[in-house]
Amino acid sequence: QKEVEQDPGPLSVPEGAIVSLNCTYSNSAFQYFMWYRQYSRKGPELLMYTYSSGNKEDGRFTAQVDKSSKYISLFIRDSQPSDSATYLCAMSADGYIPTFGRGTSLIVHP
Amino acid sequence: GAVVSQHPSRVICKSGTSVKIECRSLDFQATTMFWYRQFPKKSLMLMATSNEGSKATYEQGVEKDKFLINHASLTLSTLTVTSAHPEDSSFYICSAYLQGKGTDTQYFGPGTRLTVL
Numbered sequence: 001q002k003e004v005e006q007d008p009g010p011l012s013v014p015e016g017a018i019v020s021l022n023c024t025y026s027n028s029a030f031q032y033f034m035w036y037r038q039y040s041r042k043g044p045e046l047l048m049y050t051y052s053s054g055n056k057e058d059g060r061f062t063a064q065v066d067k068s069s070k071y072i073s074l075f076i077r078d079s080q081p082s083d084s085a086t087y088l089c090a091m092s093a094d095g096y097i098p099t100f101g102r103g104t105s106l107i108v109h110p
Numbered sequence: 111g112a113v114v115s116q117h118p119s120r121v122i123c124k125s126g127t128s129v130k131i132e133c134r135s136l137d138f139q140a141t142t143m144f145w146y147r148q149f150p151k152k153s154l155m156l157m158a159t160s161n162e163g164s165k166a167t168y169e170q171g172v173e174k175d176k177f178l179i180n181h182a183s184l185t186l187s188t189l190t191v192t193s194a195h196p197e198d199s200s201f202y203i204c205s206a207y208l209q210g211k212g213t214d215t216q217y218f219g220p221g222t223r224l225t226v227l
Contacts, residue, residue, distance in 0.1 A: 008151065034215060043116070043203045043218035044154070088153065095214045096207070097144070102153040 003027050006089055006101030015110050019076040023089035023101045026070065030091040033065050034098060035074045038086045047087075048074065051095075079108045113137050114206050116219035123194055124227055131189045131222045133204030139184035140206035144216060145177070148201045160187040194226045 006023045013019055021035075032051055036044035048063035050056050050072075056063045062075040072091070076083055086105050090098035113136040123129050133143055141162045146154040158179050159167040166179035176198075178190040187206075191198055201223050205216035 032215070036218070041201070041221065041223065043114075043205075043221045046112075046213070046215060046217060049213045049215060097156065097159070098216070100153045102151075105151075 003099050004089065004091060004101045007104055008102055010105040010107055012107040012109065013079055015079060015081060015108055017079050017108070019074075019079050019083070019106060019108075021074040021076075021087050021089075021104050021106070023072050023091075024070055025072075025091055025099075027091075027093070027099070028067075028070070029093040030067075030099075032092045032095040032098070033063070033072050034090040035061075035063055036088040036090060036100075038088060038103065040085075044088055076106075079106075081108050081110055084108050112206075112208050112217040114204065114217050114219040116204055116222050118222060119220060120223045120225075122225045122227065125195050126193055129191045129194055129224060131191075131202055131204070131224075133187045133189070133206070133219050135185045135206040135208075135217075138206070138208050140208065141184060142207040143181060143187040144205045144207070145179060145187075145189050146203045146205065148203060148221075154203065157189075191224065194224070196226045199224055199226045 004025045035048040038044040053067045060077045064073040086103040088103040089101040092098040115134045117132045143160040145157045157172045160181040162181045168174045181187040203221040205218045
């Protein structure tokens with residue numbers, strides 16, 4: 001079993017839809033949870049950063065962490081074509097070197 | 111804030127030549143930078159951790175004589191792919207670790223696409 005599991009997709013949704021992206025993990029020591037967005041041929045861009053459990057909201061993005069289930073989610077409201085990208089979850093025990101998921105490819109079509 | 115640049119963004123070279131990639135933190139100092147490799151539709155693979163003023167720490171399976179890393183200042187790390195071969199063709203991404211701003215994490219550069227002919 002990989003430390004971090006993430007469905008690669010692609011996930012295709014119509015513009016305006018609510019998108020749910022998820023990762024599961026096996027290492028109970030993980031305390032720091034991140035979501036990165038990566039456009040094609042570009043480096044990852046930090047979207048959300050969460051320490052321990054709970055929710056965090058930033059504009060149209062909401063990150064949720066459920067440590068008891070070892071499950072994290074990223075929700076995107078009112079999705080736009082410009083949200084089309086690969087979304088990588090990442091997590092670490094010390095906030096230093098994260099373990100990445102393989103990324104989920106999201107396509108938002110007009 | 112927390113901007114990281116890489117140069118060049120793309121490079122094509124002949125087999126057997128060496129290629130140097132630069133990674134710069136533009137608006138912060140980074141004692142630690144990281145080098146990753148990414149294959150198409152795959153996640154990031156950590157190659158090495160670059161520490162300013164000391165030798166880099168390489169991940170298992172990464173040849174340190176093949177991938178030379180120099181972290182000469184708090185804002186610059188370089189990766190040199192020596193005697194490049196077609197199998198070295200990949201997307202190389204660096205990151206810089208920013209600590210103390212409430213979001214202690216890595217910030218990534220835009221990546222360098224290396225093609226070895």
